[in-house]
Amino acid sequence: MPTLTIDNLEVTVPEGTNVLEAARALDIVIPHFCYHEALGAVGACRLCAMRISDGKVSGIQMACMVKARDGMVVSTLDPEAVELRGHVIEWLMTNHPHDCPVCDEGGECQLQEMTIAGGHGNRRYTGKKRTYDNQDLGPYIAHEMNRCIACYRCVRTYRDYCGGLDFGVFGSRDRVYFGRVRDGQLESPFSGNLVDVCPTGVFTDKTFRFRSRPWDLQEAPSICPLCSLGCATVPGARFREVQRVRAGINREVNGFFICDRGRFGNGATNDPQRPRRPRVDGAQVAMETAIDTLRERVAAVIAKYGPQSVALLGSPRASLEANTLLHDWARDLGTTRLVFDAHAEQDRAARITEAHLEHQARSLNDIRHSDLVVLVGTDPLSEGPMLALAVRQAVRAGGGVVVIGPKPIDLPCRCSHLPVSADQLDDALRCLAGGSADALAAELRDALKELRDRLAAAQRPVMAGGPELLGSRGVNTLFETVEALSTAERPMGAMLLLNGPNSYGGAMLAGRGPNFDMLLDGIDEGRIHALICLETDPCRDARNPARARTALDRLELLVTLDALPTHAALNADIFLPTSTWVESDGAFVNNEGRLQAFARVMEPGLPLRATSPDSYPPREFFLETPGSEPWPAWRILARLLGRSEELSVLRREIADADPRFAPLADLAPDAPGIRLTTTPGLPHYQLDRETPG
Amino acid sequence: MSGYPQVLFKNRHPGVAAFLAEYEASGGYQGLRAALKMTPQKVREAVKAANLRGRGGAGFPTGLKWSFFPADQPGEKYLLANGDEMEPGTYKDHQLLLADPHQLVEGMAIAAYAMQIPHGYVFLRYAYEQCAQNVERAIAEAEAKGYLGPDILGAGFGFELHVHRSAGRYILGEETALINGLEGRRPNPRSKPPFPAQSGLFGKPTNVNNVETFANVPHIFTGGTEWYRSLARTAEGAGTLLVGLSGHLSRTECFELPMGISLREVIEQCGNGVRGGRAFKACLPGGASTPFLTAAQLDTPLDHVHMEQAGSRLGTAGITVFDETTCMVAATLNLARFFARESCGWCTPCRDGLQVVVWLLEEIEGGRGSFELLAMLRDQVKNISGRSFCALAEGAMGPVGSLLTRFGDELEDHIKRGRCPMR
């Protein structure tokens, strides 16, 4: 751990840290363009100049290219370094079109900031500027090459980091061009990261084009709700709509990047079809009225059929707070018919995961540093795209990837594939663990044996799987296999891609409760008469949606709390509109058991552009913002249960009631999150032992 | 050229290349035979003792470079001959390969043995198609005679050699860009460390030398290190130098001359003086990237040490002479345009800074200059020199810097008169 002096301040940094990062540890920002923590140092822009006095390397050096050494003395304020940085900015600006007034990057443009910081306010060069034609890169990314400063971050992100194949750098000298060979939509599922990494306005978010200045956006640290990985995001809202999403930084999870689904797949909040008004029997009512009616009707059903006639269905989409309150409500009502995922198999898989993962849990960051990743029965690009990107980083660092499954899958990296049909995955895993597997072809057995040897030799092996193909049984076997292949000195890790952003949290609450298929039995058999759906639609989310639909029709009381225009929402006897994750604070537990908070970005409200032209000028005036009726689901439930509607109070109560959730009390957004430990002594969920519904 | 000992050019006849028979008759491949009888380490030491310095421009001691090479590391290793030769004023490798290509093959075989390298490439620029064919023929002849191949002359050492034809661009001459070029990657330079000797072509240890450097090697083993060193006129130099003359001289040819010969002797004896009886004004002593020398420095001996003392560099020993009618601003502008156009586009000072330098020189040469612009030019040199990613931009500042220091009045004259005084 070298100790060095930067601008008269001493700092000790880990071996291998470059001077730029060492300075950052002291809160000294050395200006830079081409350097990026995730992309590394390439020394191209020459902006990060500083002076090193004494020692083996001395003189004006690039901070990104020099490793911190013991006793090094660095000056970032050295006049020659400052002068050079000013020149670098001036050079970069010679061809710049000065179109800042119409540039979407304005306000978050590194070039603009560095230009000002570099003291370059007067254009001396009056020669010709080179100009480029732009490309049509599809509906998501806008291209304005004239603003390019050739930091090469885009190719390094798109091609090197993300493994995209259709983007590159062409030409040379002062005519380097970054784009595709020909016009066309960018093919990488991680293309949107171009927007974040480009320090100027070459690549901007086309879906956000000319809609807001970044400083006019409401932004807050958030968590992507679109899969179970829990990537950090920063949604930006204005005019009562989500206008864009950019990647947040969580070094343990997504690092600096997110997938295009997470970036561009956020229509739900703005959806004009979104049901925003509470309804009872089809009539619009006030939220308070709806809550009161809910309380009364449930009481009536219980009075008629007993507490077990009421079933509650939480969801992987709902926050931990809302799911917990649902759990508490069931307890208060005296019903054990409580489930947290409408999909019985996914539910089981999540509960098995929750029960077994603990010491085997690996984060995306662990995967990026793994030397051998085995993917079993999963297709990360569809089930959790950032896992695919993490796996690519493992490969780039020299690690290996083996895919076990029926078909070769698309991955943004080299991998080898062991073909195993879906129904043989379980046997294959057993065989990998060293068990007998007579059902498998000899060739496959040999291949698996070879893989076992490779795993034994690996330092940081991880096995990742997805329940969709593995099924809950396969998930269970996966954990057994990982256990069998682990030794005390060299444990092996596991990662399971679950159904949704809070599957794990739901599983923690579910305990030994029934699964949703059992509830359906209960409805069909006339034991259950009321169903409360929390941010889920069984008609879409259940293992057998058609069956769910018929069952729902039999109910005496269907209650739905949701933000989406689903069947269950539109056909509920009582409907309570909830706010989306951008409109509320809350927490999710991701697939590795990491508890993470998301912060409210905006208040719910009908997007201004969703209002029709004839609603202006308004003829009537209200105090309320149109479309602002939705409440966070946890608040609806808190009101219902007479609990505190103050989130911090509620969180503390939850933390106090269940030690597993203790970290919730002080949970902050914009943090790496905290991996939950399952308190020993609490009953673990075990396969095939659900309480019947 | 009568009077100067001819070593590299001894088989040179106008218009025809010497191939195997003639080469062998003149002592060809005796160096290889001698080297193969020594241990690789002794071969490296001999090259060091001969004080051979690289002829590609930087003048790094060749034996020292070879001694850093991980010769004992098993597995793939590569030996590359740099025949990019695109620095204006430099055409000696061209002449060498047109005259006597076997010297390169033999030199590379000895180098390969010295560093225990199994594979080699001769990298040649686009314009040197005739050289490529000559080298290919030489390789084929050498293979047939067992000078190349799996077991060279029964010594139990194998070396195979290929030719790579490039497709233009000066930056390919920079050794790490050359390596990228050979790999089929964009030929931007790589950052050092790691040096090619640790991780070069395809990530394997790689040694790069200039064509002429390799061609010198056999002679060290046929004539001995003492003889080789004594070919030079100064103690600082060693061996002979291929000197390509160009510009305003009566005779512009390539000569093999003893290292350490004075610039004046070269210009007067070999170049027959400045053409048309005009006066000498300046010269680029070692290619387009070397600072100008003026008449006051004509007595400088052509070796690395003395040229540096005179404020320039020996470079590639391609001497371009300018007579008294030359506008040095215009000449420098031409050079600056070359470097700006040949920038690979990787780093800012070169990619965009050189364009600013070109623009400043255009303004001044075009009569639109000012003292502010002159100051700005001075700032460019200060901030580009030593600040770029590779030595291309640094080289570009060689002539510009010396224009400022040695022809400052001429620049000011342009500004004061508002036009080029030479036009």
Add this chain to the structure above:
Amino acid sequence: MNDLLPQNRIDEFRAKAATIEHPRELIVDALRAVQSHYGWVPDAGVDLVAELLGVLPVEVEEIATFYDKIYRRPVGKRVIHICDSICCWAAGGEELATHLQRTLGIGFGETTADGVFTLLPTCCLGACGEAPAMMVGLTTYGSLTAAKVDTILAQLRTETGA
């Protein structure tokens, strides 16, 4: 598209790419092969090279657009590269370039109406001792004068049958 490259060369590249560890090292060779057969490298040529070597089109294009002796736009039957570097400049290269432009009736980067000549500047050709110089195809002509250039042009015109 076998007018891009004769079948035997296609087979050759395919075979070689299959045996070597890093087929991308053949990109420049393959681009040059397409160019010498087809005259220049059209989009389809980039795709063909990518396919033959099993690399991405973008990887080929990144290389093709870097080198100045790979033509990614149509050129005439003969491409004239006139050297504009320092030694040729000192020997009257600029005047010669003007002469060429006037004689051919085209500027730099243009092709004569009859499709025979394209005129491009080039950096130093390594013919500094015989300045001014130019290169047509792979042949370098040195010690040029206006008269000598005219003779060469006439000769090239006859060769191309124009």
